[in-house]
Amino acid sequence: MNNDTNYYKKLLVWQKSMDLVEETYRLIKFLPSDERFALADQMRRSAVSIVSNIAEGAGRKTKNDFIQFLSIARGSKYELETQFLVCIRLNYFNEKQAGLALQLCSEIGKMLNALIKSLSVS
Numbered sequence: 001m002n003n004d005t006n007y008y009k010k011l012l013v014w015q016k017s018m019d020l021v022e023e024t025y026r027l028i029k030f031l032p033s034d035e036r037f038a039l040a041d042q043m044r045r046s047a048v049s050i051v052s053n054i055a056e057g058a059g060r061k062t063k064n065d066f067i068q069f070l071s072i073a074r075g076s077k078y079e080l081e082t083q084f085l086v087c088i089r090l091n092y093f094n095e096k097q098a099g100l101a102l103q104l105c106s107e108i109g110k111m112l113n114a115l116i117k118s119l120s121v122s
Contacts, residue, residue, distance in 0.1 A: 008058035013111035017051035017073075020104040024080065027101055030093040039083065046080035049073070050108065067119050074112045081105040 008014050024047035028040045050073045057069025084098050084105070095102070 008055040011054065011058065011115075013108060013115060014051060014054045014058075016104055016108050016111065017047075017054060020080070020101065020108060021047045021051055023101045023104060027084070027087070027093060027098060030097065031087070032092065035092065039087070043080060043083045046076050046083060049076035050080065054112075063119050063122075067116055070112055070116050070119070074109065074116070077105055077109050077112065081109075 004010075024043055028036075028043060031040050053069045053073035053076065057066040057073070060066050060069065081102065084101055087093055088095055088098055
């Protein structure tokens with residue numbers, strides 16, 4: 001879609017998604033040991049899926065392909081956000097501890113929606 005091989009790195013949504021990956025890995029350390037492989041692994045995969053799908057979509061040849069990968073990233077964002085809420089409900093960490101992660105999820109969701117919309121109308 002864009003011939004610049006570093007195009008995706010310039011996208012603010014990709015940059016914020018990288019921040020979310022870091023924050024996810026930080027929060028996973030609060031999980032009890034019996035969740036380190038199940039829930040923690042799923043959270044890592046969800047977080048990495050967001051940023052990876054943004055990058056992969058940006059590297060595709062067509063706008064429709066990019067939109068499809070952004071939609072997958074958006075689904076992974078919802079999945080990760082839900083996993084944070086599960087952790088809060090199970091008292092693995094509290095809302096204050098998860099505040100930055102939840103804020104990033106919200107921002108990334110809005111950015112993905114806006115980017116999908118702008119690509120769909122152009």
